[in-house]
Structure formats: structure tokens, C-alpha cells
Amino acid sequence: MEKETKRAGKVEIEWLPDKTDRMPIYRQIVHYVGTKISNGDWVVGDRLPSQRQLADLFHVNRSTINEAMDELKAMGLIEGNFGKGTQIINNTWSLLVSAKPPNWQSYIEAGIYKANFPTIQMINKLEFMEGITRLSTGELSPDLFPHDMMRKVFQRIPERTRSLNYLGPLGLPELRKVLSQYLRKHNIHVSPSCILIVSGSLQALQLISIGILHPRSTVFVEVPSYLKSLHVFESSGMRLEGVQMDDYGLMPWMLNKNRIKDDTALLYTIPTFHNPTGTVMTKARRKEVFEWCRKNRLPIIEDDAYRELWIDRQPPEPLKSMDHNGMVLYMGTISKSLAPGLRIGWLAGPESVMERLGDIKMQTDYGASSVSQWALAEWIESGLYEEHLQVLRGHLKERRNMVLSVLDSCYKGIASWNHPEGGFYIWLKLNKNISTDKLFQLALEEKLLINPGNVYDFSKNKNIRISYAYAESRALENGLRKLSELIRKLY
Numbered sequence: 001m002e003k004e005t006k007r008a009g010k011v012e013i014e015w016l017p018d019k020t021d022r023m024p025i026y027r028q029i030v031h032y033v034g035t036k037i038s039n040g041d042w043v044v045g046d047r048l049p050s051q052r053q054l055a056d057l058f059h060v061n062r063s064t065i066n067e068a069m070d071e072l073k074a075m076g077l078i079e080g081n082f083g084k085g086t087q088i089i090n091n092t093w094s095l096l097v098s099a100k101p102p103n104w105q106s107y108i109e110a111g112i113y114k115a116n117f118p119t120i121q122m123i124n125k126l127e128f129m130e131g132i133t134r135l136s137t138g139e140l141s142p143d144l145f146p147h148d149m150m151r152k153v154f155q156r157i158p159e160r161t162r163s164l165n166y167l168g169p170l171g172l173p174e175l176r177k178v179l180s181q182y183l184r185k186h187n188i189h190v191s192p193s194c195i196l197i198v199s200g201s202l203q204a205l206q207l208i209s210i211g212i213l214h215p216r217s218t219v220f221v222e223v224p225s226y227l228k229s230l231h232v233f234e235s236s237g238m239r240l241e242g243v244q245m246d247d248y249g250l251m252p253w254m255l256n257k258n259r260i261k262d263d264t265a266l267l268y269t270i271p272t273f274h275n276p277t278g279t280v281m282t283k284a285r286r287k288e289v290f291e292w293c294r295k296n297r298l299p300i301i302e303d304d305a306y307r308e309l310w311i312d313r314q315p316p317e318p319l320k321s322m323d324h325n326g327m328v329l330y331m332g333t334i335s336k337s338l339a340p341g342l343r344i345g346w347l348a349g350p351e352s353v354m355e356r357l358g359d360i361k362m363q364t365d366y367g368a369s370s371v372s373q374w375a376l377a378e379w380i381e382s383g384l385y386e387e388h389l390q391v392l393r394g395h396l397k398e399r400r401n402m403v404l405s406v407l408d409s410c411y412k413g414i415a416s417w418n419h420p421e422g423g424f425y426i427w428l429k430l431n432k433n434i435s436t437d438k439l440f441q442l443a444l445e446e447k448l449l450i451n452p453g454n455v456y457d458f459s460k461n462k463n464i465r466i467s468y469a470y471a472e473s474r475a476l477e478n479g480l481r482k483l484s485e486l487i488r489k490l491y
Contacts, residue, residue, distance in 0.1 A: 011042050013049070013057050025060055029068040030075075037077055037088060048078065048086040119440065119455055120229055126449050133479040135443075136451035137470035138275065138424050139340060144395055144469075146388045150339075153378045157371065160378060164370045169358030171197025171346075172373035178380050179332075179346055186307070187321035188330065188348065196347045196354040198361065199368045200340070201305055201333045202232065204347045205268075207357040207364075208301065208329065209236040213266070218259040220267045220298075222250050224456035224463070226275040227268055242458045243267075249274075249281030252292035266299040272315045273306035273423025276456050276465040280421060283316035290322045300328045308337045308389050310422035311397045326350035334376060336424070337389060342372040396422075399468040399476070406477055410484040414491060417466075424469040427453075430462040434490040439464075442486045448479050 017028040036042045049057065051065045058065070069086065072078045079089045126132055160174075170176060176192035183190060198204045205227075213219075215237035221227045223242035233240060244254045250269055259265050269289070271281035281289070293300055302319045320330040326349060333345035347357065361367065379385040403426060407417055417428045430436075436452035443450050453463025471479060 011036070011046050011048060017058055017060065025058075026064050026067040026071070029058060029060075029064070030071050033068070033072055034075070034077065037090075042088055044088055044090065046088045048088070050085060119437075119452065123449065123451060126444070132447050132449050133475045134449045134467075134470050135476065135479050135483065136449065136465045136467050138336070138467055139470050140336070140338075140392075141470050141472065143472060144392060145339065146384075146391075149379075149384045149388055153375050153382070153384060156378050156382070157374050161370075161374050167197075167367045167370055167373070169362050169367075170195065170354060171358075171368060172370065172377065175373045175377040176346075178377045179348075182380055183330075183332075183348065187317050190330075190348045191351075194348055194351050194354055196349075196358050196361070197368050197373060198345045198347055199343045199365065200335055201303060201331050201345045202230075203361075204331050204345060204357075205230075205232045205301070207347075207360050209233045209238065211357045211360045212353060213238060214264050216264065218256075218265040220255055220259075220265065222269060222274065223458060224276060224453060224461070225268070226270065226303075226456060228457060229455045240458075245274075245277070245279060247279070249279060249285040250289055252289045255292070255296075255298070257296065260296055260298055263297075266301060267293060268301045268303065269319075270303045270305070271319060272304055273309060273420065273425075275306070275423070276425050276451070276453070276463075277427040278418050278420035278423050278425045280315050286316055286319055287322065290319050290328075294325075294327060301331065302328050303331045305331070305333050305336050306423040307332070309393070309396060309424070311393055311400060312421045315422065320348065326353075329353065334379075337392065338379070338385070342369070342375060344368055344372045344376050393422075396424075396469065399473060400426075402473060402477060403466065403468040403480065406480045410481050411487075414484065414487050424467045426466040426468065428464045428466050430464070430487065432491055433462060434487070436460075436462065436464065439486060439490060442490070443483060446482055446486065448483055448486075450483065 015032055017025045017032075019025065021028065023031075033042075033048075048054065051062060051069065054065045055062050069078065069080075073080070076090050077088065078086050080086045127134055127137060170193070173192065175197060176195045179195055180190060180192045196204075198207065209232055213233075213236065217238045219227075219233045219238050219240050220243050221240055222245050225242070227233070228240060228242075241256060241259060244251055249271055255267070267289075269281075271286060271289075273280060290300075292298075300319060304318055304320075307315060307318070318330060320328045329347060329349040331345065331347055334342060335345065347354065379388075400420060404419065407415075407426070407428070411417070411428070413431070415428050415430050417426050420426055436454060440450060440452050451465040453461045453465065456465070457463075466480070468476065
């Protein structure tokens with residue numbers, strides 16, 4: 001509150017405390033004096049008025065002035081000497097030392113994006129520690145990285161690129177054209193204008209969650225589901241609701257129809273080499289799911305990240321291949337089949353939806369890496385991508401068979417498991433109700449990192465996700481044998 005300027009010693013008082021403010025009067029005085037000193041308006045050696053004069057100037061009682069002066073003295077800013085009155089003895093350094101730091105935790109808790117589950121946070125950190133054998137990581141081993149092919153691709157990029165400037169909202173036109181042609185082999189017919197390039201599948205989900213869904217929408221997911229290990233939809237105010245699976249895939253008749261109303265629900269599914277179970281939805285079940293969703297006006301997000309990683313036989317065609325009315329948003333990526341560090345995926349769907357999400361993407365990161373987009377276009381057009389996939393499938397088959405052999409020799413009587421036809425994962429189910437959290441800790445003591453099944457489920461379960469894709473083969477074998485010993489100790 002401004003007041004007529006009054007001269008008091010060598011400092012000017014141009015202020016009155018605001019008695020309507022929730023901050024206590026003495027704290028307002030401390031703040032005012034501290035600000036004057038920190039701004040350099042009042043300097044070391046300047047004298048303050050007497051406490052009686054300050055009480056008159058601020059229209060407060062002496063006890064309030066006493067309380068304020070005591071705090072300023074404790075901060076080391078002023079000192080009272082007999083015969084000299086109260087003097088300023090320090091400036092901004094004391095203010096910096098004494099200032100209360102911001103409570104960043106309150107800001108963190110106020111953010112709309114929910115924190116990950118503690119176990120997931122720990123896994124994300126431990127995956128980058130040396131000496132840890134990662135038995136569950138959903139990523140290709142560095143041993144499987146196609147160095148020579150990647151070198152060829154990057155050598156050709158300068159010949160293809162006119163510039164590395166920003167790209168349009170949907171991404172590199174050349175790549176979208178290549179992907180439009182590439183998807184035809186899966187009987188998906190979409191034009192380049194119906195494809196959005198994203199920085200991986202997770203960004204596609206984030207864009208959908210903030211771009212086209214209403215808060216309080218329901219997102220149906222398989223039980224268990226990779227999506228349950230994230231908060232991508234829940235952070236936008238949506239609710240996940242589980243749908244049971246059997247050996248043939250998601251059971252659509254188990255969907256809660258009461259949640260499907262007013263265009264506020266959708267289905268998220270991984271029908272091909274499901275994460276974490278490895279299940280492949282049969283052709284008949286895919287048709288059943290699609291028809292159920294069509295009749296009940298339930299849009300579908302189809303996550304097809306693992307399609308190209310078939311080992312024994314090609315999986316059925318995507319749900320998107322049945323879609324002639326834009327009911328399915330189709331997600332693809334090279335993070336699982338080639339290199340997650342390229343950060344390139346794609347979303348295919350109605351042109352109006354892609355334009356909407358492309359606009360939002362421009363507001364978040366202004367487009368995925370131009371270099372990576374040119375690289376993927378070259379990978380596919382050159383035929384190197386298909387050549388790489390053929391080699392990769394052979395390696396994954398060897399790894400899968402080795403892991404299944406270890407399970408047969410070490411896990412009989414303590415667990416059961418599936419026989420995956422592709423993808424990365426074996427869904428190991430323990431025979432007894434032991435604590436997977438306890439097993440997680442015991443495994444860490446042996447420098448083994450596992451993903452307990454409860455991070456993917458709506459309730460605790462007895463499963464562990466095993467990946468045959470990442471760890472070096474010898475370390476993977478030894479790690480699985482050691483894990484079986486730990487399980488037996490808990491039985």
C-alpha cells in the first residue's frame with residue numbers, strides 16, 4: 001500500500017502493511033525491509049528509524065515491530081547498537097542464505113501427469129546400471145543391432161535429403177508415402193494423408209489422450225495389459241477398465257456396455273504377440289472383436305508394435321484390415337523391430353483425426369527427428385528392412401528356444417508358461433502365491449532385474465514377464481537358472 005514518503009534517518013519509508021492480506025503484519029514488514037536491502041535501495045551502514053517511529057510509520061503496535069526486528073536480526077541483516085540505533089549490516093548474501101527454498105514437492109504433486117508405479121520407476125533406473133542382467137526388458141539386445149546395414153542407410157541419407165528443416169504436422173511426405181505402400185502387405189489401405197509420424201507409439205497414445213478423448217472417458221484394455229503399467233490416459237482424467245482374455249485373445253462379450261455411451265469410450269488392444277502375455281488373437285476372434293465394436297460404436301486403438309517379429313508363422317491380418325469406416329486407429333513402430341533410439345512410429349486413421357493430432361504434435365515437439373524419418377524411408381525402400389527382419393527372426397527363434405529349454409529343465413513344478421510364436425515375451429506363472437515383490441528384491445540382490453506381473457494387472461498376480469530379446473544369451477541362461485533357485489527358496 002503506497003503512502004506519503006517520509007524521511008527517517010538515511011532510509012525512506014514509502015509503504016504501509018496491508019492489514020487485509022493473509023500474511024501476518026510482522027512478516028510483511030520483514031519482507032519489505034529485506035526487499036529494500038536486496039534491491040540495493042538500502043545499503044550497509046544505513047540506519048532505520050527507532051522502533052517507536054516505525055510503529056507510528058507502519059500504524060502498528062510496538063510488539064509487531066519487535067517481532068519483525070528480531071527476525072531481521074536473526075537473518076543477519078540488521079544490528080542494534082547503543083547510541084547508533086539500528087543499522088543495516090548485511091545485504092543480499094544473507095537473504096540468499098536465509099531464504100526459504102521453494103517447496104518443489106507441492107508443485108510436483110500438483111502436476112496433471114501421474115507418477116509411475118514405484119516398481120516401474122525402479123526398473124527404469126536399474127535398467128541402466130552396469131552389471132544388471134535384464135530378464136524382462138522389452139527391447140532388442142545390442143548384439144542384434146544391424147551395424148552394417150545402418151551404416152549403408154546413413155551413407156545414403158545426404159543424397160536423399162534436400163534439407164533437415166522442420167517438417168509439416170503429419171511428418172515427412174516421403175516416409176508417409178513409403179508407409180502407405182508398406183502397409184498394403186498387411187491389407188491396410190490408407191493414403192499418406194491418413195498417416196501421422198510420431199516419436200514412438202507412446203507419443204501416439206499421449207496425443208490421443210489429450211487430443212480426441214473427453215476427460216472421464218473409459219479406456220478398455222486387456223487384462224493384463226502393458227498400458228496398465230503407464231498413466232498415459234489416467235493422467236488426462238480417464239479411467240482404465242479391464243477386459244478378460246482367453247487363449248484366443250480378448251473376449252469382447254465381457255466388455256461393460258454401460259461404459260459405452262456419449263462417445264466417451266474406446267478399446268486399446270495389442271492383438272499380435274500381446275505385451276506382456278505373448279498371446280496372438282486368432283483370426284476368428286479378431287473378426288468377432290471388430291464386429292462387436294462396430295455394432296456398439298466403440299472405436300479401437302490397435303497397437304501392432306510386434307507384428308513383424310513372428311517366428312513360427314505369420315500372424316493374422318490386423319484389425320485395421322477389416323476397417324472401411326475409420327473405426328480403428330492403427331499404431332506401428334520400429335522401436336521393437338529395429339532401433340528404439342530412432343524414435344519413429346506411425347499412426348494411421350481418418351484424415352481429420354490425423355490432422356487434429358498433427359496440430360497437437362506441432363505444439364509439443366514440432367515434429368519427430370527429420371534424420372530418423374529419412375533413415376526409415378531409406379530402410380524400407382531399399383529392402384534392407386525386410387532383409388534385417390529375416391535375420392532378426394532367426395536370432396529370436398534361437399533365443400526363444402534356449403529360454404524354453406531352460407524353463408523345461410529348471411522351472412518344472414514351480415511354474416507354467418506359454419510357448420510364444422513371436423514377439424519378445426514369455427508369461428511365466430508361478431504355481432504358488434509367493435510375493436513377487438519379495439522375489440523382485442531377492443533378484444536384485446543377485447543383480448537380476450525382473451518385471452513382476454502385477455505392474456500390468458489390475459490386481460496382484462503370480463506372473464513374471466520374461467523377455468528372450470535383450471540380455472546376452474549366456475547371461476540370460478544363467479540368470480534364469482538363478483531365478484529358479486530364488487523362487488524355490490520362497491516356496
